[in-house]
Amino acid sequence: MNLSYLTENYFSVLINNNPDLICRYNLDKRIEFINNTVTKVRGLPPEYYIGKSIFEFGYTPEFVEKFSQTFDRCVGDKQNIQIEMLFQKEDYPIKIFLITFVPIFDTILGTEVIGVFSVSRDITKEKNLEIELQKQLEEHKILAQRIIKKANKLQNFSYIVSHNLRSPLASIVGLMELYDAVKEEDREEIIGMLRLSVERLSQTVIDLTEAIQINQTFDLKIETVNLKKLLTHIQESLYLTIQETQTSFEVDFSACEEIHYHKVYMESILQNLITNAIKYRHPNRKPIIQLKTMILENGVLLTCQDNGIGIDLERHKHKIFGLHKTFHGNQDARGVGLFITKNQIEAMGGTIDVESELGEGTKFTIFFSL
Amino acid sequence: MNSINLFYVIDDDKVHQFTIKKIIEYAQMTSKVMCFDNGEHAIVFLTQLVKENQIDKYPEIILLDINMPVMDGWEFLEKYVLLKPKIGKKVLIYMVSSSNNQEDMDRAKAISDVSDYIVKPITKEHIGKMVTYFQNMQIN
Numbered sequence: 001m002n003l004s005y006l007t008e009n010y011f012s013v014l015i016n017n018n019p020d021l022i023c024r025y026n027l028d029k030r031i032e033f034i035n036n037t038v039t040k041v042r043g044l045p046p047e048y049y050i051g052k053s054i055f056e057f058g059y060t061p062e063f064v065e066k067f068s069q070t071f072d073r074c075v076g077d078k079q080n081i082q083i084e085m086l087f088q089k090e091d092y093p094i095k096i097f098l099i100t101f102v103p104i105f106d107t108i109l110g111t112e113v114i115g116v117f118s119v120s121r122d123i124t125k126e127k128n129l130e131i132e133l134q135k136q137l138e139e140h141k142i143l144a145q146r147i148i149k150k151a152n153k154l155q156n157f158s159y160i161v162s163h164n165l166r167s168p169l170a171s172i173v174g175l176m177e178l179y180d181a182v183k184e185e186d187r188e189e190i191i192g193m194l195r196l197s198v199e200r201l202s203q204t205v206i207d208l209t210e211a212i213q214i215n216q217t218f219d220l221k222i223e224t225v226n227l228k229k230l231l232t233h234i235q236e237s238l239y240l241t242i243q244e245t246q247t248s249f250e251v252d253f254s255a256c257e258e259i260h261y262h263k264v265y266m267e268s269i270l271q272n273l274i275t276n277a278i279k280y281r282h283p284n285r286k287p288i289i290q291l292k293t294m295i296l297e298n299g300v301l302l303t304c305q306d307n308g309i310g311i312d313l314e315r316h317k318h319k320i321f322g323l324h325k326t327f328h329g330n331q332d333a334r335g336v337g338l339f340i341t342k343n344q345i346e347a348m349g350g351t352i353d354v355e356s357e358l359g360e361g362t363k364f365t366i367f368f369s370l
Numbered sequence: 371m372n373s374i375n376l377f378y379v380i381d382d383d384k385v386h387q388f389t390i391k392k393i394i395e396y397a398q399m400t401s402k403v404m405c406f407d408n409g410e411h412a413i414v415f416l417t418q419l420v421k422e423n424q425i426d427k428y429p430e431i432i433l434l435d436i437n438m439p440v441m442d443g444w445e446f447l448e449k450y451v452l453l454k455p456k457i458g459k460k461v462l463i464y465m466v467s468s469s470n471n472q473e474d475m476d477r478a479k480a481i482s483d484v485s486d487y488i489v490k491p492i493t494k495e496h497i498g499k500m501v502t503y504f505q506n507m508q509i510n
Contacts, residue, residue, distance in 0.1 A: 166468040166469065166470065166490070167383070167437075167468035167490070169468075170468045170489075170490035170491040171383065171385040171386060171389070171490070171491065173491045174385075174386070174389045174490065174491025174492065174493070175385065175389060175491075177491065177493060178389055178392050178393065178396075181396055181494070182392065182396060186392070189388075190392075193385050193388055193389075196384075196385060197385050315441075315445065
């Protein structure tokens, strides 16, 4: 062992007991010194390495190349360089090393580099921990997002309850008060109004129950849904409406013909979009509904575009998917369809978005995550 | 004595429209009630009045619902503020909604043109207070 440059014995003790692998190379990348740690790491005595070059140990070409390049940069720049390197060799488990290259100068104040020290630290454990931590962080983020979504939904529900349930209830309370105050001949009319309000209240309860059920169902039965077949089925059930309004369809499911989904939801979603497109058709043209699928990296897009009257999104975007929100003054609009549709899509982890041009048409884009 | 000649009720709820009409009828007031199914109908009507300068058809009090199709109560207020200088008459606006949501209440109270926020159902006491307030305002 050539330890002549170590004037003090304790240096040798310090270096040989350092957990890091310390190595001195000449400019030909041959090892001139290596500390005893190598025996612990690789099971071979230091003597085995002395005089050999980095190219002789059967390391992977990538490892040798990166090592060699960094070595050269250290010599050229006359500066310390630190890199992380993946160490792979057939008979050893994969390890990650943090390697510091330190230029050795000819004299204390010298300018000429005559060799390089490498100090290699095994950071496999820390690295794996970091990766594990990162993974957990990502999971927590997703979890947090889910909780925020749930909280928003809850808030939305509390708003719905505070408005949609209170509205018919307030009518009833108001009418009851009126009933006591009016003359006999006016009471029958009030009873009629009461009946109307009670019907509205019970319908609201039915709608809300349906929405709550959607959000509470956890294990939804997933099956392969053939979109074309489903569409045909919906077209059959809407046969009269389609005939009457002379609605035509332009369908392109070529990118994705089948989706793994809850069949009842899928039918309800598609049926709602189609019914809406027909309901809000333009008075001066026959309705055309374009349905198209697209494959994305992490899911499937389904677009439903119509040539109907459109909706002023600047005014209504924030409430288009709300319960009992209607926009066109249509008498048969109950403002339930899109609310249910959105809930069904979100319960399955997807999203729905809308674009529209007033007087031109509306396009719904649904993302089904896989 | 200054009295209220005309109420506007802007609300898509027919039952609510009916209730207010009956309350006013039984309060033995001479006031008339005009109902609009949404904000847009009311704005179109008001704009027409301004154009034709039909001062006698301006209301003294507007009872305005929040949630309505086509144009909701908030949007009506935005449009009304633009018309207001041309109307040139003090009109009391009450927001009347079934929502007891604090956000809605705060939002309404932040609008200077809104006199008060009433949670449905509206009663004859509410109407009575409005009339008193209106009359005091005229005297002062």
